Amino acid sequence: MNAISHQIQLLRRPTGLPTPDDFALREVPLPALQKGEVLVTNQWLSVDPYMRGRMSEAKSYVPPFPLNGPLDGGAIGVVEASRHPDFAVGDRVSSMQGWRDRFVANGAQLTRLPDTRLPPQLFLGALGMPGMTAWAGLHKVARLQAGETLLVSAASGAVGTMAVQLAKQAGARVIGSTGSADKVAYLKTLGADAVINYRETPDLDAELARLAPEGIHVYFENVGGAMLDAALNHMALHGRIVLCGLIEQYNGQGSGPRNLAQVIRKRILIQGLLVSDHWQHYGEFLAEAIPAFEAGALQAEETVSTGLASMPQAFIGLFEGRNTGKMLVKLD
């Protein structure tokens, strides 16, 4: 008898903010293991803003999710059966076979987790794609220097919390922006020098003038909208903007910056960032970040919901600011 996979499928392409009705939980029988294949039971599923892009038809850097097929995304699981020489039962692996509880894949599609006692789900967040995104943005794109001022939007998210901490370790002054008093307090525990609660700051321009009188040298942008407009006004000469996300626009709202002339006046560099361009440096990142986590010098927050059925709501929650740190679904 073959194993059964439960998986979340996309029923229709969402308009604006997705709703639970856009998704369905379905049962799919898995094929028998062929030579080279591995059966994996997932334990942790990654929930990421970028997935919204793939739910639309629009041409993007990855193809759209098919309708009535499984969604995918990062996942951490355990090998249940293996016909691949590199994987044994019990091995912990990461894959892109998320949004489901179980799957069969060729061993070539799996990555064994590094040998560490750190919680495995860190490899979906602070030690995975979001953490690597923060590191590559700061160090490979912006080349942040000690003594510079960094502004991070969505600072309490999975990418933002790592950007704040890595920038502090690099000797920068860090200003975070986030959307609740709890998140402000949390970011201060991570070492942020100043935190803006954008929901309670009517004049972002004045606030940035106050907090960054010498200008913002690097803006790590995850949001877009009003904060981007305000940041452009307060960038330092030759400042760099790492354009990592524009979560405010992912569901069709939002507008473009009205003050691009600042880019000329201050000779600002804006560079779009996708972590996929930087994976060749992942080993370098892990060699820094794993020991830092083991020593307690880096921290990661998680927002966890339980059970595969909770995945659509967890995903929608990303756009409502319901996560601090990495949004995850834990499977039983």
Added chain:
Amino acid sequence: MNAISHQIQLLRRPTGLPTPDDFALREVPLPALQKGEVLVTNQWLSVDPYMRGRMSEAKSYVPPFPLNGPLDGGAIGVVEASRHPDFAVGDRVSSMQGWRDRFVANGAQLTRLPDTRLPPQLFLGALGMPGMTAWAGLHKVARLQAGETLLVSAASGAVGTMAVQLAKQAGARVIGSTGSADKVAYLKTLGADAVINYRETPDLDAELARLAPEGIHVYFENVGGAMLDAALNHMALHGRIVLCGLIEQYNGQGSGPRNLAQVIRKRILIQGLLVSDHWQHYGEFLAEAIPAFEAGALQAEETVSTGLASMPQAFIGLFEGRNTGKMLVKLD
């Protein structure tokens, strides 16, 4: 008896498009020459879009023009009297003492024109600031490669005509955008592979898809607005946008790009360009461009109005697309 200078002064800060009433022509007596000073009679005055920025109070990369004082800008003149050892009567010099017919300045503020039989006013246009801007944008910022596709907006302007020609010399495929049938024809004589008349192209998106099926590798942006939106949709992966001008916004109209997410998807680099960052390469530029003009391999078009009093109208004309190539005022 001291010499008299006629000069255009700014009476008030324009709102939107400037009008002739924002300016006045006034007579000012010049001081007697002190040691080290030179009296210059201007022959050619430069008319440039960037001057609009200095007419407003807004903080910019150069201080605003004072009210009821002389405006300034590039100028080419002849030495009429000199108490500076490096300058003799009859020398041709360039300065930033434009918007006037005559001035006294310390010799340190003057640059003798290079020794060439080319028309001196070229050093205000194709061999001056606009030409150097095009060269620095293509070669120092975008690092345009042979075989790449370049899009240039305001392609028939002083910067654009040089960008088109220098890019062709570098082996690129060049698409220009301009606003009249005459300018389209002119750009084709300069070697542009394709030219868009944006006023007669209802669907810029479709036109760019047709003209740049492999994507735009470099966009030399002088305008902003709808063309920037369309270009973002058709940039190639890792494309570069040289943000040199946003003339559409200088008088307060215009809006920001609504599709910045393309910058992330395609990992686009946007770099603000001011030529002032690149003057250390001016000798390198002239060493290439002067022989190219002398050999007829580069051409320059001029739009000339005559007499100091015509300067405000010439300036306003820049925003109405009345120039092909460099806009100049010739003094008698």
